[in-house]
Amino acid sequence: MTIEFLVASAIGVLTAAGIYLILRFRTFPVILGTSFLSYAVNIYLFSTGRLIVGAPPVLQGYGDYTYTDPLPQALVLTAIVIGFGMTAVVLMIALAAYLSGGHDKIDMQDDASEDRA
């Protein structure tokens, strides 16, 4: 078992779980699914900096130290925070839809006739 395999397979499993949940019929599982997908995407982006253990990008003074790639980390850091904002907005929209529409189904219903009535 290599670390790379563990991380890659974890990304795959998180993605699959996210997609499976996104394909459900109700809003709440879909929101859970987007959270899973966010995890997967964040780890994937992070992993593009290549994995390394025990070399955080915090400078240690003069000397020959190894540091991991800080750029993906910075990107993912903001992505995590923005991911929270996105989850919150989607959740709020789902909630508002449920409260005003009376159901939390994802697919639009064939209720044009009801609307007219």
Next chain:
Amino acid sequence: MSLFLIAALPFIGALLPGLMIQAGRNTCSTWTGIISLSALIGLLVHAPAVLRGEVITASVDWMPALGLNASFYLDGLGLLFGTLILGIGCLIILYARFYLSSKDPMGNFYTYLLLFQGAMVGIVLSDNILLLLVFWELTSLSSFLLIGYWKHLPEGRQGARMALTVTGMGGLALIGGMLMLGNIAGTYELTELLEKRDLIQADPLYVPALLLILLGAFTKSAQFPFHFWLPRAMAAPTPVSAYLHSATMVKAGLFLMARLYPVMSGTAEWFWIVTLAGLITMVLGALIGIFQNDLKGLLAYSTVSHLGLITMLLGFSTEAAVIGAVFHIINHATFKASLFMTAGIVDHEAHTRDITRLGGLRHLMPITFIISAVASLSMAGIPPFNGFLSKEMMLEAAAHTYLGDNHWLVPALATLGALFSVAYSFRLLIHTWFGPVRDDYPHKPHDPPFGMWLSPAFLAILVVMIGLFSQAVVGGLVDATAASVMGNGAHPHAHLKLWHGVTPALYMSGIAVLGGLVLLALYRPASGIWHAVPRPDAKVIFDAIVGAVSSAAAWITETLHDGKLTRYAAIFFVFTVVVSWHAFSGGQGVSLPREPMQADIIPIIGWFALIVGTGVTVFYHRHRLLALVVLGIIGVIISLSFNYLSAPDLALTQLSVEVVTIVLLLLALNFLPEFTPRESSTARKARDLIIAGGVGVAVAALAYTVMLTDFAMPSIAEYHLANSHDLGGGDNVVNVILVDFRGFDTFGEITVLGIAALIIYGVTEGLLGSKVRQSLLERVPNHPVAGDEHPLMMVVATRLLLPIAIMVGVYIFLRGHNDPGGGFVAGLVVAIALLMQYMASGYDWADKRQRYPYHATIASGVIIAAITGIGAFFNNMPFLTSDYGYFQFPPLQKFELATAMGFDLGVFLAVVGAVMLTLESLSRLAYRRGDVPDEYPMDINPSRQPKSEDH
């Protein structure tokens, strides 16, 4: 005046009429006129140089990577068109002042007109063809506004739509053609492109490019079979018809053909397509024009016919024909604009444009009659007016043109076109102005005020002057224009004069005048025949095509977008995997050069927990609370993984975001059903599992490959690592990237986060303002409320924790620049600490003690970040360049202060505000009827004095 300014003036000026209309209609039109006139003067200042053969240029690199530059140039052709556009524009502005009634919104009109004028000037001055295309589309859009100016008239709206559809479609074709042309030539600058005739004509893409460009030009210039939109556009106010549909916009197509003439003309394809389209349009337009009863309809078809004439001349591709075309552009603009304006005057005075209801007006409106007569005779090609000269040149050129081996067809059809032209011109003249004065006009006509006939009169004088002294008045301009149309260093010389001796053209002209008069004498029987013969109605065909296209579009849309969002998502995922597979299988195979790291037992345990947790969440996802709890565990594992893999900042952020996300989801779950019903069939589940599994495997493979492959090029991380300390003044490179190197991104991020919070606040407000509020108040919770809403222990603990948590937040914030931490994490930590107060002590109690509205916190965060960024300007550095220094105040140790800290403070405040506003909004939905505001933080408090009535 700089070409930039000439092109920009109408656009800048377009703001003025809307403002000036407040000061009255005269002020409004005066200012509009001043704008146009200044631009015209600015243009004419260059005239002497251009007439000497110089080319004026002005250029700024805009997007050089795309080949898109703001470059302008002025040669003879540009000067001719610029003068027409701005000169006639001034006359039209004057005319429109008197034409528009007091009910018409004049500010709008002049704004649209100036926008259009700017777009036209842009077309004729553009050096870059991409820039030209932008202006080209702007003319279509602004003319749409102008044609549909009378919004209350259905024919105005329909005409505007039709014009936009046809010219817009042509515009799309033109974009394609121009891009091909630029691609062939390797440059998008006209001045360079026009030198590459041989290269372009030898390219296999020449014919497709030609066809697309001609499609654009023909639709714009109403050439057969796209001629039908122009007469329908006559629903526009007459100043618009006179300006757009005779003098300027419809000539944009001609301009384009003339502009590209040096590289596109001279081939068999050019000759056949352009000549035939022009010839057919000329004859057909003139024929239909004879039988129009609407004055403007007649003039519209006449315009179509004359545009055809010019197109045909450009198709001939000889020097004499080009000179004729250029000369006729001038002549047509003068007499046709004048005729449109007099038609507008007749309509304005007599309240009708129907020729059958007019007649005898020469006694009532003598001034208008003289103007109209001069222009009509010029249109008919009667000497000594200018129309005669260019028509002679056309006939002369036609007499020498062979269509294949046929030597008589072109001259015969040209004569026929001229004959029809004489017929409708004289019909206009005689049926409107001659004959007895009638007593059944809808309104008793008389000559309009001076301002209204001044513009057409000026043009009529030009008609006469150009006719009589052609060489002196426009000879130089025609030479310069023809030279730039011909290109390739040609020096054509026009010998403009009235009398050319007895030539074939004179015979043809004579036949045309006599034949036209005979036809007019036989107007009644001819009209009977014309109306008896069935003809295809362009509007019916157009509507049928548009109807078919839109119902096909509706069918496709409704079939694909049936409202089943899960289906869209499934299609998207499958498609993505298929495309990725295609790309992957077409690759060169993968080698994995990097050495993988062996995992010891701890990561394997973490991985195992993650996989199990994910499986449990998916399997039990219908039990929403359980799924949420496990989701939180997964988040914690991911946070630990980040820490393990050298990303302490990410670990901190992930952990704190996880907390607020779970709290948020829990709050929402309060209002949502507790369980998700079983709805998926087994087949559906299997299908979804296959899709999800497929994508998962693909993503895993991709991630694995990426991790074990070396960077394709050196990472810019080296720069960040090397300069973080010296330039950014910080040792935590991630934080320095966030607040310094990529500070602008972060600035965007916190703004977006703030906007997200405001959206949530807005949705909450909307919900609470709607009838949903009632059902929220009456809501029955899923479970009975716990007896002790605010447990004593929790209240005390959170109260104790608050200062400690804030201290931790400050610590994390301060160390952020050099150690893991920073504004994001600190903001989240403090937000969680505040959140705990709400949870423990109740919303009302906590809210009462909260002095700063969260909106303001977000705003102050963004503003502080911006001010810090702007501060760099005082340091003579670009936005967000940070500065730092080391300070020592005894007894403290030496410490560092960086301006980036101010930026990080902004991040901190924005994050606190956004998180708190989001959660606060959700909490506000929780009120139920009968809830008593929490006055006390704890339900039971031994220290509280029992109230007297409790005894």
